[in-house]
Amino acid sequence: MPVEFDRQKLELALKAGRNWEKSPFSLHIFDSVTSTNQTLWNLLAQGEKPGSVVIATQQTSGRGQWGRQWISHPGGLYLSVAIALKLEASASYQLTLASAWGIADQLRSCGVDVGIKWPNDLVLNSRKLGGILTETKINNGYITQAVIGVGINWTNPVPETGINLEMWQAAYATKPISCLEILTSTVLRGIESGMECLSQEGINILLSRYLELLTNVGDKVYIDDLAGTVVGVTSQGRLRVSMETYDTTDIKTTELYIEPGTISLGYRKSSVPL
Numbered sequence: 086m087p088v089e090f091d092r093q094k095l096e097l098a099l100k101a102g103r104n105w106e107k108s109p110f111s112l113h114i115f116d117s118v119t120s121t122n123q124t125l126w127n128l129l130a131q132g133e134k135p136g137s138v139v140i141a142t143q144q145t146s147g148r149g150q151w152g153r154q155w156i157s158h159p160g161g162l163y164l165s166v167a168i169a170l171k172l173e174a175s176a177s178y179q180l181t182l183a184s185a186w187g188i189a190d191q192l193r194s195c196g197v198d199v200g201i202k203w204p205n206d207l208v209l210n211s212r213k214l215g216g217i218l219t220e221t222k223i224n225n226g227y228i229t230q231a232v233i234g235v236g237i238n239w240t241n242p243v244p245e246t247g248i249n250l251e252m253w254q255a256a257y258a259t260k261p262i263s264c265l266e267i268l269t270s271t272v273l274r275g276i277e278s279g280m281e282c283l284s285q286e287g288i289n290i291l292l293s294r295y296l297e298l299l300t301n302v303g304d305k306v307y308i309d310d311l312a313g314t315v316v317g318v319t320s321q322g323r324l325r326v327s328m329e330t331y332d333t334t335d336i337k338t339t340e341l342y343i344e345p346g347t348i349s350l351g352y353r354k355s356s357v358p359l
């Protein structure tokens with residue numbers, strides 16, 4: 086059965102509890118696109134403004150991190166938001182950290198126990214619930230436009246290491262998120278609050294909030310066959326790994342900074358009960 090997205094329901098959810106004269110979001114809703122990120126870049130090139138949002142029921146070439154494909158069957162949430170900003174190009178990862186924190190925080194305030202897996206995964210019960218793909222346009226060393234793309238598993242089928250919200254809500258006999266439109270509005274509010282935190286309170290406060298929701302602190306990782314322990318994330322989005330090296334007289338601790346995409350922290354398989 087085709088999944089119909091209800092624009093009016095989303096508009097009502099976005100408005101709830103706010104005193105807007107005009108919504109900051111301009112919604113573009115499609116049945117099927119190649120990638121909501123790509124469709125939004127096309128709309129921006131035609132003159133659409135920041136605050137534009139593209140939502141699609143399905144994507145035929147959904148883009149994931151590190152050039153991977155994001156399988157996008159109907160039933161999932163696929164959305165992209167355009168953001169206007171001026172940020173040094175080297176700080177681009179802050180947009181992903183801000184979105185991940187904002188979305189996880191909003192879902193948690195609805196009662197969904199979401200955490201963050203470095204750098205950009207939303208996790209529930211140690212499985213992947215969704216991901217974020219930030220794309221930027223850079224002029225003279227500064228990001229001048231960004232598209233934040235978010236995919237979240239709602240009722241769509243997921244791989245062994247994934248989870249969708251319908252499965253989780255059924256297993257816990259709870260339904261904090263009643264429909265796809267409420268999920269969409271929660272995600273948009275999350276991106277908004279993440280960007281607000283970054284621009285008004287700054288990267289250090291944002292990072293401390295991100296770290297509170299990071300599920301990887303204390304994880305053992307192996308780098309060049311040496312064991313290390315995850316101790317945090319830097320403001321540029323690198324993973325901080327503490328390594329202990331021994332010689333005959335001494336134990337030395339050093340910290341390594343790992344670029345996103347160069348190691349994978351992995352997921353548990355579905356043998357783990359919900």
Ligand code: BTN
Nearest residue numbers: 120122148149150216217234236
């Ligand atoms: C990841 O690899 O974890 C990030 C996945 C991001 C997928 C979303 S779905 C909506 C938006 N459009 C895309 O093509 N990708 C992002």
